[in-house]
Every structure is written in C-alpha cells, then in structure tokens.
Amino acid sequence: MTDDWTKRIPQSAQDYLANRRLDEVECIISDLPGIARGKAVPATKFARQNYFHLPNSIFFQTITGDWSDAAGDEGFIEPDMILKPDFSTATAAPWTGDWTLQVIHDAYDRKGEAIPFSPRNVLKRVVKLYEDRGWKPVVAPEMEFYLVARNIDPAKPIQPMMGRSGRPAAARQAYSMTAVDEFGPVIDDIYDFAEAQGFEIDGITQEGGAGQLEINLRHGDPVKLADEVFYFKRLIREAALRHDCFATFMAKPIEGEPGSAMHIHHSVLDIETGKNIFAGPQGGETDAFFTFIGGLQKHLPECIPLLAPYVNSYRRYVKDHAAPINLEWGRDNRTTGIRVPISDPEARRVENRVAGMDCNPYLGIAASLASGYLGLIKEERAEKQFRGDAYEGDGDFPRTLGEALDQMDAATALAEVLGAEFLRVYSIVKRTEYEEFLSVISPWEREHLLMNV
Template identity: 50%
Template sequence: MKKLVSYLKEHKITEVECVVCDMTGIARGKIAPVGKFIDEKGMRLPESVLLQTVTGDYVDDESYDALLDEADIDFVCVPDENAVFKLPWTIEATAQVIHDTYDKMGNPIELSPRNLLKKVLKLYDDKGWKPVVAPEMEFYLTRINEDPDQPLIPPVGRSGRQESGRQSFSIDAANEYDPLFEDMYDWCEEQGLDIDTLIHEEGTAQMEINFSHGDALSLADQVFVFKRTLREAALKHNVCATFMAKPVTNEPGSAMHLHQSIVDTKSGNNIFSNEDGTKSPLFYSYIGGLQKFIPELLPLFAPNVNSFRRFLPGASAPVNLEWGEENRTCGLRIPESSPQNLRIENRIAGADANSYLSIAASLLCGYMGMVDDVKPSTPVQGRANETRGGAALPLTLEEALAIMAESSACREYLGDIFTNGYIAVKQADLENYRRVISSWEREFLLLTV
C-alpha cells in the first residue's frame, strides 16, 4: 500500500473508486473518502456481485446455491498498486483503483475475470514464456438514444451535419468529432492508457482505437478503463459511444482484434520465430490451438445475444477459423512483420467482450495448442469469408453455451466454478432477452398472423 498511498497524496486525491470487473465487464464496487480507503486497505463486497447479469439481475436459484455460500458472505478486495487511474472527468480529485478478490483464507476468487486471466498467465510463466498483446477496439458514435425501441442515429459533427454513407479511413470524417477525440486522448494520457492510432472504420460513425503492445494484464486493465473513459468523453460532447457488437442494422459490427505473440523470458526472443527467421513449430501449433479450441470458448469472445449478429451471413466479420498472411477475410490473420515481431491477430472477439476474459481465452487456446502440438489447417490465399474452416463456429449464444458446458478443456483450465458461473450468468441474460418483444415482431406479426 505504500506506493499507492504516495500516489494518492501526490495527486491530492479526495475520493477513491474501489472497483472489480464482473463477468460482463461492468465496474462494480464502492466509492470511499481517501482517508477511509487508506485506513481499511481495501474493501469487501458480497460474493454475488460476480454473478450479476448485464441487467443487474442474478443467476437462477439452483446455480446461485451451488456456486455461493448460503450465508451470502463477502470476499476480500485487495487494491493493485499497478492498476490506479486518476479520473479526469470528475469534479472531486478521484482515483479508480482496480482490486483483486480473495476469500478469507487468501485464495483467489475463481469467479473473478481478472483472476482468471492471471491464472492463464501463470501457465505461461511456468513455461518461461510471457505473452505480448495489442488490442484494437472498434466502436460507434451515435446520438444519445432515450428510447431503446428506436434505432441508433449518427451524431452531428463539427460541420453541423450527421455523417452519411461509409467513410472508411477518412481523415475528414474522423475530424468531425475532433473535440471529443482531443478529450479522449488527453484523458487517456492522464491515466497512462497507451493508446496509439485512431482510424475511421467501415461503418457510419464507426471508429477504431489501437493500443500499443505490452503486458497482457496491463492491457486488459487499460481496455476496461478505456471503455469507461470514451463513454465519459462522448457524454461530455452530448454523444453516445457504444461497444455493442452490432448496434446498427445493415452496418458492420464492432470487434476487439487481439494481436498476440509470446516471448521467451530468458532470451527475450519471440518463440514464434526460429533463429533463421522462419516460423517456428510453436507458431503453427499456437494457430492450431486457436482453431481447435475457440469454438469451445466462444462465449468468452461473443458473450451476448447481440454478439452473434456480427456472425450473420454477409456480415463483415470473419465467420471462420481460417488463417492466412495479410488476409483480413480470415478469422486468424498474420500481419506482415519482422521475425521478432511475428504475431497472430485473433479477429473473432466482439468489442462487447470482457477484456480480461477474451484475452485469457485467446491465450489459453494458443497455450493448449502449443502444449498438445495441434496442427493447423492449410493457410488461405484468397477469400475465406464463405468458409468455416477447422472447427465450425457456433452461430447462436445457446449453441455456444452448450458447447462450452461440455468442454473438457474449459473444465480443466478454467475450473468448474468459473465455467458453471459464467454459463449461469449468460443463461440468465438469455432468459431476460427472451422475455422482450422486439420491434420486428410488432412490425411484421402484429396485424398479419
């Protein structure tokens, strides 16, 4: 706590937001005066926080009783001194501190997404390997939407006009929202978020932010904080920013592209490359692992009903597990690079995915591939959009959850508690979704059936 206390005093912090990340990626926790935070050296939260759904509901009674203590006890939250972010948008000087979660015996809480990522990283550490990741986050800017039954509309830019048509890579179209992005960059810099390039994506008012490559846990924290930062910057300018996987009909979905490579901790060399610069056997088996195991872990990449709208026929998302060099139609793309920077880009995850879980899942698939020496398919040279190579991807959340429930790999590496808890949360989300009557049903069924 010494380092953390020094930071709080140096920045004249008066309030601390003590947060943990739930299954959905929502920040849950408490806000405390800085003095109380320092005195208590953390906080406690009820175990049930980690089994809340996106609607704030809880899992069914049977799952609840099987996964949690009957007394609804607290777990212990310990602040991570390396995950402290000063919030630039608050009136009071406020710091957000990400916490790790433990039971009273000091054991990591298995339902915690951050703990799950740390568990996967421990597998790599035991092998003398260190993952290096670089996320790319796509998102849409829209007008503030007060009625969820109404479609989202592009916001008005500096010109006084809303964007129309698709403006891929347009500098002028991105500049329409300069005041918002200036605040976003300033706020990210103030928080130490290592964001890099901003581009206009294919969709109307769809953008992408690239993160610089680095430590997997740090980047997961940064994506978690960035989502909130961008939303706050957008609201300041009377705009909404959304990371929904498919927020607008007939527009491309939004992805979280995950670039990943593995470094040998002793030599510092990229294990995907041989000494002569050729691709190593571990490179190929990592791809094989992604192809074999992504279908079993797909709910960690596509966690919501809306996630699978990216996978509809004709959508721009690569609905396949093919791989190829410089091939954006493949779900697994190998960008052109030097041997030391050789990496794999996993293009399957949606922007709505929990950053801790999607990074953990991608790294775990690659790890299992290397350990089991899984052979990949033949690389694709042309278009891969019409194929579903390797193991086929489930195309609905129901199907994906059923496959995950039967996965021995999930049980072995993620554990029964996390696997059952995550599936229970997503099943509860699914049940809530089924209760809602959609505008499509009212439009086409109301007076015709």
C-alpha cells in the same frame, strides 16, 4: 496502510496529484460483463484500509441487473469477498469534479484464495500457466466502437451522431481523416483523458461504420492491457457524454453497419532468452507458431460465449461485413478469423479477429490465450493456410448464444485452463440472460407476425 501509499502508484498518477489534495478513491473490480463495481471512499479512509468487502453475488448478476442461480451448494447467502488494491493500476479519473483516483482490486475469499470467477483472476490464471512453461504472452488489443446520437428510448433505433459539420456521421469512409475530424472534440478529450491516466494510444482511425472509430494500444502484458481496455471503455464513454453523444461498445449497434470488434494480437516470448517463440533462428515460422494457430482453430469455438457474450454479438458475424464467419487462417488476409499480419520475424504475431468489443476484456484475452496455450501444449497443428476470400467458405463456429454455451459446457480441456468453477458460474449467468431475452417480444415479431400468421 502504514506507509504513504501514493508513493507506490504509477508516475502518471503521482503527476496527476502533484501539488493537489486527493479527495476520493474509487475502489473497483470488473464483474462478468466488464462493468466497474466497487465503492468510492474518501482518500483519508482509503489510506487507513488494507482491503474492503463486496459480496460475491456481483458475479452472479446478469447484464439486466437480475440474479442467476449460480451461487453453488452454499446457496445465495452473499458472503463477502476480500478486495485488495493493486497499486500498479492506480490512475486518474479526470472527468470528475474533484481530484479522484481509480484503483483496480483483486478478489479473494476468507482463506486468501483467489475468487475463481473474478475475470481478472481468470486472466491471471492463464498467464501463470504460460509462465510455468517458461513463456511470456504478449498481446495488443484493438478497440472498435461507435459514437452515436443520444438514445434515451430503447424502442427507437440507434442513430449516428451529429458531426462538427452539422451532418450525421457518414458510413463507408474507412481511414478518412476528414471523418475523424468530424469527431474532433470527442477525440481531443479521449486523448486528454488517456494522457492524464498514463495510457499510450498507438493510433485512432475511422472505421467503415457511421461514427465508428478504432483505437489501437501498444503491445504488452495481458493483464495490464486488459486493465487499460477496462479503463478505456469508461474513459471513452465519459468523453462522449461531454459532447452530447453516446459511445457504445455493442457488437452490432446499427442495422446494416459493420460490427465492432476487439481484435487481439498475440505473440509469446521465451522468458529465458526474450526471443519470440514464433520465429526460428533464421527468421522462419516455428512449430510453436503453427500449434498456437492450431489451438485457436480448435478451441476458439468452445470460447465463443466469452468472445461473443450477448445475443446481439452474433449479429456481427455477417459475410462481407468486416467480421469473420470461420476460423480459417491466412497471412495478411482480413477475411479470415485468424490473421497473420505483415511483420519482421521478431515481431511475428497472430491476430484473433473473432472477439467482439462487447466482451469483457479480461475474459476475451484469457479465452484467446487459453486456446493458443492448449494448441502449444497439445501440439495441435494448424490447418493449411487459406488463400482467397474466406467469406466464400462455410461458418465453423456457433452462431447463437444457446448453441455456443452448449459447446462451451462440453469443453473439458478449456475448463482445466480457465477453471471449471468459473465456467460453471459464467454459463449459468449467460443462460439466465438468454432466457430473459427470449421472454421479450421484438418489434420484428410484432411487425411481421401480428397480422400475418
């Protein structure tokens, strides 16, 4: 780099470095699960490089660290990608012992083409489709997670963390400020880390599970918000480790407790006028509002492997356990998979309650926006609004990973929006993981089948 790159980074990162010497830069990119991959380099070296290399095989790896056969016709030769920094993503790593910045990079091949199975590129592709139509998508994610006791033996069940009072975190205390106070030291560090990183938290609440919290983020650009969720997962884990507990984003970490979701609120603005296309001149609901919902109803079932990416994810979809079982839609109805919150017309939005917190934020948001986009351009009208308790109805999306992958593989319209090469790689990786899971004998099988069948 020929210029002083630290003058091109966000003000929050500049403030973090004020009167300090930057020691290290973490050059990172999200893999398919959402794990940060990359390299940590001395700041002096980073200042001299315009890009760095990583093999494209990081996108072929399963959550267990094994390799899938997703390399394509060229074979598993692990060619290097070119990773270029997006300086707008530079942010502090305030838990480190020295002065460190993190910078998210974008992945390209040697011809300068975007790597189609890089999650951030997938989301950028979907946002570009909106922009080509004169639309600006806006999202607001909600992040649910658990603070749990340290678990270093996978054979043992996950337990709630010990609160300040010396008692385990209690369940069924939704919105309790006393329950939030139990995790005060962890929450204080989450706030401090977020402030150092320049992130604005809209609120933290206690959810219904034992040690389950929710963080809401301000609405904004989909790629920027996905970057923040990507960063937040690491931030929250680091804050928890400081207080002898773990933060987990598993969809269903504790048996009998509610699962953790990443609810996604969407609206769409007309780029030329800045107006919400879901609201008409008199504040009424527009055709775009109903076709966006229709797209979610029709295409989210095809996206389930992106919203529920692991076998554990499907344990969350349980009747009367704060997770949807179908894609009915309703106004201010938290039993439906698609909810329209109370708002003024200019803030009218649609909430997808299907996505689990275990999804990759880039891919979860991309899948949700892709479904709404297909509804808009194909004019797929929403079904009649559901009134009452949607748990009394039947489930209408896949309930196992294998079934979900079959449905995704057959979705031709979805492939056009998200990219056929991405879906090919993603499906192979997930099927490899599923086969790995099926090879493991569970405690339930040993308990109930060993002596009884």
